[in-house]
Amino acid sequence: MREFSPSAQLMLGMRYLVLVLIAVIFIFPLLFMAMSSLKPNLQLLTDTESMRAFLPVGELSFDNYEAAFSRAPILTFVFNSLFVTATTVILTLLVCSLTAFSFVFLQWRGREIAFSMIIATMIVPFETIAIPLLLMVSKLPWLGAEGFELGWLNTYRVQIIPWIADGLTVFLFVQYFKGLPHEFIEASRVEGASWWQIYRRVVMPLCGPVIATAAILKFLVMYNQYLWPLIVVQQETYRPVMVGLQYFFQYNTVWGEVMAYLTMITLPVLAFYLFLQKAFIASIASTGVKG
Amino acid sequence: MNSNLKNTQLAGWLFALPGTALIFLFIVLPFLFAIGLSLTNQRLISPNPTEFVGLDNYQRLLSVSIVTLSPTTDAQGQILRDDNGQPEYPRLRSITRNKATPEYKGMREWFRWHSGDQAKVVIARDVVFMKALTNTLLFVLFVAPIQAGLALGLALLVNQKLAGINVFRTIYFMPVVVSIVVVSLLWRFIYDGNNGLLNSVLSSLTWGWFTPVDWLGKSETALGSIMAMSVWQGVGFHMVIWLSGLQTISPTYYEAGDIEGASRWQAFRYITWPGLRHTAVLVLIVITMQAFALFAQIDVMTAGGPRDSTQTLVFQAVERGYGKQDISGGSTISVVLFVIVLCISILQRYLTRERT
Numbered sequence: 001m002r003e004f005s006p007s008a009q010l011m012l013g014m015r016y017l018v019l020v021l022i023a024v025i026f027i028f029p030l031l032f033m034a035m036s037s038l039k040p041n042l043q044l045l046t047d048t049e050s051m052r053a054f055l056p057v058g059e060l061s062f063d064n065y066e067a068a069f070s071r072a073p074i075l076t077f078v079f080n081s082l083f084v085t086a087t088t089v090i091l092t093l094l095v096c097s098l099t100a101f102s103f104v105f106l107q108w109r110g111r112e113i114a115f116s117m118i119i120a121t122m123i124v125p126f127e128t129i130a131i132p133l134l135l136m137v138s139k140l141p142w143l144g145a146e147g148f149e150l151g152w153l154n155t156y157r158v159q160i161i162p163w164i165a166d167g168l169t170v171f172l173f174v175q176y177f178k179g180l181p182h183e184f185i186e187a188s189r190v191e192g193a194s195w196w197q198i199y200r201r202v203v204m205p206l207c208g209p210v211i212a213t214a215a216i217l218k219f220l221v222m223y224n225q226y227l228w229p230l231i232v233v234q235q236e237t238y239r240p241v242m243v244g245l246q247y248f249f250q251y252n253t254v255w256g257e258v259m260a261y262l263t264m265i266t267l268p269v270l271a272f273y274l275f276l277q278k279a280f281i282a283s284i285a286s287t288g289v290k291g
Numbered sequence: 292m293n294s295n296l297k298n299t300q301l302a303g304w305l306f307a308l309p310g311t312a313l314i315f316l317f318i319v320l321p322f323l324f325a326i327g328l329s330l331t332n333q334r335l336i337s338p339n340p341t342e343f344v345g346l347d348n349y350q351r352l353l354s355v356s357i358v359t360l361s362p363t364t365d366a367q368g369q370i371l372r373d374d375n376g377q378p379e380y381p382r383l384r385s386i387t388r389n390k391a392t393p394e395y396k397g398m399r400e401w402f403r404w405h406s407g408d409q410a411k412v413v414i415a416r417d418v419v420f421m422k423a424l425t426n427t428l429l430f431v432l433f434v435a436p437i438q439a440g441l442a443l444g445l446a447l448l449v450n451q452k453l454a455g456i457n458v459f460r461t462i463y464f465m466p467v468v469v470s471i472v473v474v475s476l477l478w479r480f481i482y483d484g485n486n487g488l489l490n491s492v493l494s495s496l497t498w499g500w501f502t503p504v505d506w507l508g509k510s511e512t513a514l515g516s517i518m519a520m521s522v523w524q525g526v527g528f529h530m531v532i533w534l535s536g537l538q539t540i541s542p543t544y545y546e547a548g549d550i551e552g553a554s555r556w557q558a559f560r561y562i563t564w565p566g567l568r569h570t571a572v573l574v575l576i577v578i579t580m581q582a583f584a585l586f587a588q589i590d591v592m593t594a595g596g597p598r599d600s601t602q603t604l605v606f607q608a609v610e611r612g613y614g615k616q617d618i619s620g621g622s623t624i625s626v627v628l629f630v631i632v633l634c635i636s637i638l639q640r641y642l643t644r645e646r647t
Contacts, residue, residue, distance in 0.1 A: 015453065016453070019449075019456075019459045022445070022463065023459055023462045026462050026466060026523070026527070027462060027465070029466075029474075029477045029481060032488065033477055048480060048483070048486045050491060095310045095313065096310055098306045098310060099307050099310030101306055102303045102307035103307065106302055108299065108300045108303030108304055108307070111307070114307060114311045117311075117314070117315070117319060123632060124318060125583060125628070125629070127584045127605040127625070128608070128629045129322050129325060129625065130608075130613075130625075131608065131625065132321040132324035132325040132328055132622060133321040134613070135324070135328075135618060136324065161317070163317075164313050165309070165310040165311075165313035165314045166318075170310060194302075195299075220467075220468060224470035224472070226471070226472050226587050227586060231613050242470055242473075245476070265470075266469055266470070269469065270468065270469070277461050281464060281534075285532065285534060285535035
């Protein structure tokens with residue numbers, strides 16, 4: 001019964017104290033955001049001088065939220081972000097898993113070269129190719145509903161298509177596929193199943209964990225997009241949430257409204273995270289297996 | 292059998308085609324394009340046709356020299372001194388605009404130091420780029436070890452077997468899912484010089500003894516403040532990677548250590564740390580890569596200021612290539628950044644190679 005000796009209890013208390021103090025550092029800025037969004041602008045700024053900044057005190061209302069909605073087409077931004085994110089995530093899962101499937105299970109000429117190229121792209125930071133990519137997409141052709149057109153700027157596709165395939169996602173699928181028992185696949189092959197059927201019916205149903213991992217990582221990247229939409233989308237019809245922030249700084253910045261907007265675009269992600277936190281943490285952890 | 296092989300060949304191509312083509316088109320090609328553009332004088336809108344200029348852009352970015360300024364003397368050869376007794380020096384433009392030294396034309400002072408009565412002045416053709424380069428390297432040099440170390444500390448903390456430990460793990464990871472843009476805006480309040488939260492906390496902890504600092508407004512503190520915030524946002528991510536490493540270490544080692552009477556420090560030093568070697572490599576690589584891409588924080592918080600103290604390579608690449616429409620200049624910086632990242636990943640790969 002060592003645990004109940006006074007010194008052991010003190011130690012336990014100290015451990016929790018450290019844990020809580022650190023938790024405070026991580027939580028307080030977010031708490032400040034949520035509380036400030038409920039306060040009038042003047043009070044928000046004076047409250048930062050004391051602990052009141054983190055407390056729901058004073059005049060509280062949803063006025064900031066109302067004002068934020070009348071200042072910017074928030075629903076459009078949210079829709080754009082969700083649409084772009086969801087479409088990209090789905091296409092990424094499809095395209096990257098197919099590519100990885102081909103690398104792991106199929107023999108074809110040029111396979112090694114293609115695979116090395118894809119792995120090498122993992123060390124190219126997106127920021128280094130943003131400008132030439134901008135130049136390229138501004139001239140790319142597209143055959144749409146209105147016929148042939150040139151240039152991808154100010155569209156959804158410019159926010160989606162360049163992000164579909166990426167080295168990390170292919171790599172995650174490749175690692176996962178390598179761990180699957182190959183006898184299954186050979187058996188299905190002998191039974192005369194086509195490669196597509198094997199992909200659809202045999203391999204993908206076993207891929208729950210890696211699909212969750214890839215989807216979560218891609219979701220975080222896509223929902224938080226900033227630099228790319230900033231330079232390729234000038235029309236508000238196609239703007240995502242992070243770029244929409246600019247509306248709150250164009251003239252007379254009201255910090256209460258900024259906080260309301262930040263809260264609105266952050267809470268859904270936080271809720272999503274808290275709901276699926278085991279999967280989130282597992283997915284980040286699994287990127288660590290690549291060493 | 293032969294048809295089966297062909298079938299496999301065709302299926303392989305078809306399956307790999309979409310992903311490989313997209314990566315080639317949207318990552319490899321723009322990357323090659325960046326190298327090409329960096330060898331030209333391309334601007335977005337320019338009356339002159341684009342020309343091939345060789346390595347001119349690189350030369351302009353990277354040329355640095357040291358010149359020595361001797362103190363000004365009067366007719367008797369006495370050194371002229373100002374009111375504080377410091378020697379006076381001729382203006383730098385006596386060198387950079389001197390027809391006798393055309394190689395220094397157009398260069399500006401980056402920084403200087405004194406040796407004896409002589410002043411050594413480091414001049415660069417592109418001072419802003421040099422500051423961006425040093426700031427980025429400083430950022431990586433500080434953030435990578437600090438963030439990796441703190442993340443390991445947190446991982447050890449949340450790896451304890453305590454009731455409710457999951458709650459703390461969840462909280463520490465929370466900033467990772469919040470956009471860096473949102474985080475940067477929030478931290479502008481924390482760092483505000485008048486009634487910022489950090490100043491309030493510090494002055495109440497010291498009973499008013501602490502004088503408020505304009506954290507982002509002073510060139511001495513701005514970069515450090517951005518480093519601290521970046522660590523705050525990213526540390527949870529690497530905590531989780533460390534944690535996955537910790538959980539691969541078999542508990543039997545610790546039991547053996549217990550029997551041998553190992554202290555806590557010895558257990559860490561001889562069991563935990565060796566077990567984390569692969570994880571350490573990965574954590575450092577990932578942090579280094581992320582740190583080199585520093586952009587959003589700068590864009591939201593300081594726009595490179597005050598006095599260029601928070602300029603970074605990516606911020607400059609975007610500002611030139613997009614803001615000033617100097618495509619070739621922006622691309623050149625991107626290529627320089629890529630070469631640095633490449634060198635570091637080769638170095639890291641070399642240092643962590645499997646020794647056979």
